[in-house]
Amino acid sequence: xxxxxxxxxxxxxxxxxxxxxxxxxxxxxxxxxxxxxxxxxxxxxxxxxxxxxxxxxxxxxxxxxxxxxxxxxxxxxxxxxxxxxxxxxxxxxxxxxxxxxxxxxxxxxxxxxxxxxxxxxxxxxxxxxxxxxxxxxxxxxxxxxxxxxxxxxxxxxxxxxxxxxxxxxxxxxxxxxxxxxxxxxxxxxxxxxxxxxxxxxxxxxxxxxxxxxxxxxxxxxxxxxxxxxxxxxxxxxxxxxxxxxxxxxxxxxxxxxxxxxxxxxxxxxxxxxxxxxxxxxxxxxxxxxxxxxx
Numbered sequence: 001x002x003x004x005x006x007x008x009x010x011x012x013x014x015x016x017x018x019x020x021x022x023x024x025x026x027x028x029x030x031x032x033x034x035x036x037x038x039x040x041x042x043x044x045x046x047x048x049x050x051x052x053x054x055x056x057x058x059x060x061x062x063x064x065x066x067x068x069x070x071x072x073x074x075x076x077x078x079x080x081x082x083x084x085x086x087x088x089x090x091x092x093x094x095x096x097x098x099x100x101x102x103x104x105x106x107x108x109x110x111x112x113x114x115x116x117x118x119x120x121x122x123x124x125x126x127x128x129x130x131x132x133x134x135x136x137x138x139x140x141x142x143x144x145x146x147x148x149x150x151x152x153x154x155x156x157x158x159x160x161x162x163x164x165x166x167x168x169x170x171x172x173x174x175x176x177x178x179x180x181x182x183x184x185x186x187x188x189x190x191x192x193x194x195x196x197x198x199x200x201x202x203x204x205x206x207x208x209x210x211x212x213x214x215x216x217x218x219x220x221x222x223x224x225x226x227x228x229x230x231x232x233x234x235x236x237x238x239x240x241x242x243x244x245x246x247x248x249x250x251x252x253x254x255x256x257x258x259x260x261x262x263x264x265x266x267x268x269x270x271x272x273x274x275x276x277x278x279x280x281x282x283x284x285x286x287x288x289x290x291x292x293x294x
Contacts, residue, residue: 001116001123010124014188014247017233021120021240022169026110030263031171031237033106034137038090041073048080065199065280067098068133069287078144087144094146097136101265102287107135110169111265112290117167121292124242126165127269131289133157134281135265137171140179145254147179150223152188153266154245155207158196158279163269164245170235170262177256181241181249182230184223188246194219198278205280223248267292 002010010016022030047063063072079085079092086092101111111117111132121130134157139145154162174180194216200206209216230250233241243249245266254260268275270291283289 001119007124010242010244013183013185014244015183015185015233015249016242017235018120018240018242019236020238021116022110022238024238027169027171027238029106030110030137030169031261033104034096034139034171034261034263035090037071037096037104037137038073038093038139041089041093043085043089046073048075048083061204065205068281069099069102069284071096071100071103072098076141076144077146079141091141093139094141095136095138098134098281099287100137100263101132101135102290107263110263111135112292118293121267127163127267127292128272129270130165130267130292131270132265132267132292133283133289135263138260138262138264140251140254140260140262142178142254142257142259145179145260147253148251150184150248150250152191152193152246152248153243154193155195156197157245157266157268157275157281158193158198159268159273159275161273162193162245163273165267166241166243166245166264167266168241168243168262168264170237170239170241172237172259172261174235174239174260174262175256176232176234176252177254178258178260179251179254180232180234180260181251182232183243184226184230184248187223187226187248188244191219191223191246191248193246196278197280199280208278 073093076094100107153166154164157164194211195207198208
């Protein structure tokens with residue numbers, strides 16, 4: 001599945017783009033299913049939960065925290081004004097999540113019933129016994145698709161030691177105008193995980209520091225100094241991007257008139273890495289995290 005050069009590139013850069021990994025018929029099915037879900041969801045009983053990535057304003061209501069075993073819809077920040085949608089519901093959603101890989105047959109087929117995906121996981125040799133969690137369709141709506149600032153995924157899916165790995169599949173063309181991903185190559189080797197996203201006492205979410213404040217400040221300064229070293233990775237439908245849980249990446253606001261649908265899910269290590277009750281996303285008795293290498 002992977003050449004030695006590709007494996008070395010992933011370990012060196014912290015990410016790897018695999019062109020045409022998902023076949024065109026499956027991409028078309030996932031895109032069509034995503035749009036159907038947007039059309040079918042009921043806005044009338046929706047709590048109008050927005051998805052935001054701000055440091056001090058991260059989403060943390062029950063609709064979000066209890067979505068690990070459901071398919072739920074999170075709105076763009078700019079899609080609401082005075083508690084009302086500013087556009088049709090299909091063009092107001094930021095993302096659909098977080099159990100698409102378990103509950104929707106089209107997404108389950110590509111994620112859990114995909115021998116090609118299992119071969120890739122074995123060949124990458126990143127996990128011994130991976131489990132899948134947090135699957136999402138991210139829509140990046142025209143004109144309002146929000147910026148996602150510099151971050152690494154292990155902050156939000158923390159294990160000890162860190163083991164998160166992202167699988168990001170383009171369902172539409174991803175360009176500089178509609179919010180393609182950008183990466184800071186090699187940052188997974190130089191940037192420690194300085195905080196983790198947790199459930200806080202009394203409800204909601206927040207960030208718990210993992211290093212001393214002076215260390216976190218030093219890391220932030222180093223990242224700021226490297227801002228001009230980010231590489232934009234444009235993608236075509238079917239391209240898969242493997243994302244190391246510690247590599248810094250981001251995406252800009254969608255300023256175009258085109259959506260940027262992508263399907264993404266994550267894996268963590270099931271053996272030798274602790275995923276604890278502090279994490280915002282929790283498995284349930286009816287839906288434990290899904291083993292990949294059965």
